[in-house]
Amino acid sequence: MIILFLLSIFHAWKRGTGHVAYLLGGFGFGLLLEYVNVVSNAGYKYGQFWLMLGHAPDNIPVCIGMGWGIIIYTSRLVSDNRGLPLIAAAAFDALLALSIDLSMDVVAYRLHMWHWDWESHPEAGTALTAQWFGIPYGNFFGWLCVVFFYSTFARTLEKIPISGRTGNRIWQAITPLLSILISQAALWISLFPMSTWLREKFGIASREKLIFLLILFPILAIIGFRKRSIQQQGKLPAITWLVPGWFHLYFFAWLFLGGFAGENPRMTFFCVLNLMLGIFIHWWTHLRKPAIGS
Secondary structure (H helix, E strand, C coil): HHHHHHHHHHHHHHHHHHHHHHHHHHHHHHHHHHHHHHHHHHHHEEECCCCECCCCCEEEHHHHHHHHHHHHHHHHHHHHHHHCCCCCCHHHHHHHHHHHHHHHHHHHCCCEEEEECCCCCCHHHHCCCHHHHCCCCHHHHHHHHHHHHHHHHHHHHCCCCCHHHHHHHHHHHHHHHHHHHHHHHHHHHHHCCCHHHHHHHHHCCHHHHHHHHHHHHHHHHHHHHHHCCCCCCCCCHHHHHHHHHHHHHHHHHHHHCCCCCCHHHHHHHHHHHEEEEEHHHHHHHHHCCCCCCC
């Protein structure tokens, strides 16, 4: 994770201040989210890693923030390369991130990288069978919201014209910080007041909200692909396949090395399906010849 983070920083540094700030913003946003969730007893605790932030048991691994940063950064590299309009690009970023998380969380949970507190919710089922094979649906809903909000607000703020080279560079540097603050507010509204209202008024829980976004975001992405003005802007950098490739293959290998594949045939089927889907997406974005912009 550290190596991939450093490679991403190096790539962003070559592209300019705004790209470094966007990556570091994703890193900081990830740390902030995880820290707030853990200390507020949001339902999970982390295992002890080499480099931790905070005091046990309410501390978080720094590598988790790195993971957030590099996933958000490389997802945007792909959507930018495809020439998608803003909202479609943010939706596509969120879907790319979720494709990693769907399989990663299932295996990481079984490797004791973190622990979900199912013991206080016995009605949900056993720890390894509740909701998405032991992972709450709200976790994936949160992933989609986090990436979508950060990508949307960062891209929007970046479009604000700032006069002067120095002023523009300063604005590029602080844009991710502003994006984090606005995204945190939007995330809080989505996960608390709005979720409470939907549950009490209509009986809509995390699963239904997740299904809604899994329908909405692909539609937004497809519309964006149809409306884009540029088909593809040359080759994607190696970091855009190194990051998702490492996540997919590392946790897929542990699915079998850890003996988890025999636990639940449905879980193993979906892990394999998700890996195949990830390979297809990156074949589509990397191996197809660049088309000429219209």
